Amino acid sequence: MRWAWVTTCFLVGCVSFHPRSASWPQDASVGADRSPGAAPASETSPGPSPWRVIGLSREGRPLRVRRLGTGPRRVIWVGGIHGNEREGVVSTAELPAAFAAVAGALDRVTLTILEDINPDGTAANTRGNAAGVDLNRNYPARNFLPGPTYGARPLDQPEAEALHDLVCDVRPHLVIVAHSWRGDHFINFDGPAVRHAELFSKRSGYRVKPSDRIAPTPGSLGSWVGRTLQIPILTLEHERGSDPRRCWEATREAILAVILSA
Ligand SMILES: [Zn+2]
Numbered sequence: 710m711r712w713a714w715v716t717t718c719f720l721v722g723c724v725s726f727h728p729r730s731a732s733w734p735q736d737a738s739v740g741a742d743r744s745p746g747a748a749p750a751s752e753t754s755p756g757p758s759p760w761r762v763i764g765l766s767r768e769g770r771p772l773r774v775r776r777l778g779t780g781p782r783r784v785i786w787v788g789g790i791h792g793n794e795r796e797g798v799v800s801t802a803e804l805p806a807a808f809a810a811v812a813g814a815l816d817r818v819t820l821t822i823l824e825d826i827n828p829d830g831t832a833a834n835t836r837g838n839a840a841g842v843d844l845n846r847n848y849p850a851r852n853f854l855p856g857p858t859y860g861a862r863p864l865d866q867p868e869a870e871a872l873h874d875l876v877c878d879v880r881p882h883l884v885i886v887a888h889s890w891r892g893d894h895f896i897n898f899d900g901p902a903v904r905h906a907e908l909f910s911k912r913s914g915y916r917v918k919p920s921d922r923i924a925p926t927p928g929s930l931g932s933w934v935g936r937t938l939q940i941p942i943l944t945l946e947h948e949r950g951s952d953p954r955r956c957w958e959a960t961r962e963a964i965l966a967v968i969l970s971a
Contacts, residue, residue, distance in 0.1 A: 757805045760824075764871030767839040770828035772871045777805055777822070778815035783879050784968045785821045787872070787886040790845050790930065792830020792837070796947035797887025800957040800964065801825075811965060818968060821879055826872050842866050848873060850932035852925075859928055876934060883941045883967065884934050890946040896963075897923060897944040899935025905943055905967045913963035915945075943967065 758776040788801030808814050825831055829839040837843045842860050849863035864870045895918040898906040906917045935942040947956040
C-alpha cells in the first residue's frame with residue numbers, strides 16, 4: 710500500500726489524500742501546548758494553533774507542528790533534522806511572533822512550523838536518529854541509496870515518514886529547513902528555488918550554494934521535495950557552533966522575506 714501511494718505522490722506531486730492523515734490527532738487537546746502563555750486553542754484564532762503531534766520518534770518522543778495564519782500561500786519551516794545541529798532552535802522559537810507581527814502576514818500565508826523532526830538525535834546530540842539513520846537521507850527521491858546510515862528503503866524511519874506525510878498533507882509552496890555546516894554558512898536550495906535563495910542571500914548576506922556544489926546527498930529531503938516533487942526548498946546552513954540567537958538575528962529578515970514572497 711505504501712509503495713502504491715508513494716508512486717502516486719511521485720506522479721501527482723502530493724495532491725492525493727493520504728489515508729494515514731485521517732487517524733492523526735486533530736483535536737486541540739492532543740499534543741496541545743499547556744505551558745504558561747500558550748495560545749488559546751482555537752481553529753479560528755489568528756495566532757499559533759496548539760501543537761499537534763504528527764507522529765512519534767523511534768524512542769517515542771512527539772513530533773510536533775503548529776500552524777499560523779490562514780493565507781493561501783503555504784510554507785513549512787523545519788526547525789531541525791540533524792540532532793547535532795541546533796543552531797536554528799532560537800529561530801524556531803521566535804518565528805511565530807516575528808511572522809505574526811508582519812502586517813498582513815497571517816492573511817497571506819499559512820505557516821506550518823515543525824519543531825524538530827529528530828528529537829531523539831537532539832536529546833543524544835547525534836546527527837542521526839536513535840537507529841543511527843540520517844533522517845536527511847531517507848526520502849523517496851530518485852537518488853535514494855540504501856545503507857546502514859541511509860535506511861534500507863525510503864521512509865523506513867518513523868520520523869522521515871511523518872515529515873513526508875506532512876509535506877503531502879500541506880502541499881507547500883516553499884519548505885525551509887534549518888541546518889549547520891562546519892566552518893561556513895550559506896543558503897542551499899533544491900528544485901525551483903533559485904529566486905528564493907537569491908532573495909534570502911540579499912537579505913542575510915548568506916551566499917547561495919546550489920546542491921551540485923556540495924557533496925552528494927542521496928535521498929535527502931531537498932532531493933525529494935525539490936527535485937522529485939518540484940517544490941522549492943531552502944536548506945539554511947548556519948555555521949556550526951554559532952550562537953543560535955545570533956543565527957536568528959542574522960537571518961530573521963531573510964526568513965520572513967522568503968516566507969512572504971509570492
Ligand atoms: Zn544538517
